[in-house]
Amino acid sequence: MRIACVILAAISLAACSQFVGDNRQNVPLPKALIDRMAAIGSSPSEPMVVRLFKETSELEVWKRTTSGSYALLKTYEICKWSGALGPKIREGDYQSPEGFYDVTPGLMNPKSSYWLSFNVGFPNKFDQAWGRTGTNLMIHGDCKSVGCYAMTDEGIKEIYAMARETFKGGNRSFQLQLLPFRMSEANMAANAASPHLAFWENLKEGTDAFEATRQPPTWDVCERRYIFNKGAPGSQPLDPSGACPVSMSTFQAGAF
Template sequence: MRLRRTVRPLATILFLATLIWAVPALGSSNSRAALAATNAQRRIGDALTKKGLSFGSPVYLRVFKEEAEIEVWLKNGERYDLFKTFPICASSGALGPKEKAGDKQSPEGFYGFTRSKLNPASRFHLSFDVGYPNAYDKSLGRTGSAIMVHGDCVSIGCFAMTDAGIEDIYSLVDAAFKKGQKSIAVHVFPFRMTGAKMKAHADSKWASFWSELKAGYDAFETTHTPPTVAAEGGHYSVR
């Protein structure tokens, strides 16, 4: 009888432990991403519908450092439509590319990431890695890593958004991956690369580099389709 009384509570404890592990905790990464998606649907669902877009549409991102903005473009037919421009809450460094770890610079160039780079358990609410360093950066010996778009409005080289902003962007990105998009391009520019802006910055030591970025900027402005970009001989080649 004593053995039976001992076994029954033990079995109950094991059963309850199984339930605890099976159900995500309220603060777990899974529930955080799910709550973010619910919040995003409430905030931007109607705006998506009005533009003929939806969660799950392929995504393309453009970042403008001087203007402190991230544009979210969604595919609509054969072209991409601008869905929304989000303000960057905090960033660091100056105009010009990131060159080494610890320089507190945010990068400039043509980047991209896959679903594995999403981090729903980020210390900064939610985040994703933009893909620095890319092949071009590596060819020039540039160092550093973990350049993110994230929440919490604090930055030492990343692109920090408000928590609401990262929830909306993260949820659109996550939905696109779930619908089959393999990778998402993130093109980071020092500024909107208009003729006037290029002229204003013509004396910068980065002017030649920026002319290569402008080729990618112009290609998208013309076609509204993300260009194919390669790194060749220490330069970007836009196709």
């Protein structure tokens, strides 16, 4: 009887330990990934940028290096995304969003039902200016999507850990670029008949700035369009539906 009780107690303790010890949000970065950061002149605490490309199902993580510019650290395969090329319009359209977003610590979700996740920040002020709706749009694990970008569990472990470490380094956010495809002239020409072309041309302004400078562009919204690298540090946010300042108003309004 005593032996049976000891065995039962041991089983109960093991079960409790497994539950209490589920510390997935704090799993350390793999040494190989830290070594890769060092090889490009970066470290876990440095700022990062995440770029996603629907058409090729790729997610890139870029890190700031000792030169001050950003370098590509690693590319992950997106396991699944929803809908077609083009932005998310409304709740329930099963469409993965596109645009520029800033992920803050408050958008991290360590208790996700899909292993780990973080909210992309949809709808941002651009989406809101167009009346677009949707909730809980995430990048997560478990390879299932009904509007999110789903990674493998192994992939989201690393991406989540890199975000965690960049926040620990004192960075208040990281930029997320959700893109339909690589914004080359050839790809733009191939999609010239799309009703989303004006929207994509606007996104291309931001991706062109990133590729030219290897720095994440600052962004804001006015006249219901993205404006990149226009605001002075500390300047007041723009009214997303209001007129752009004269120096910025070079855009003829179109249907995004």
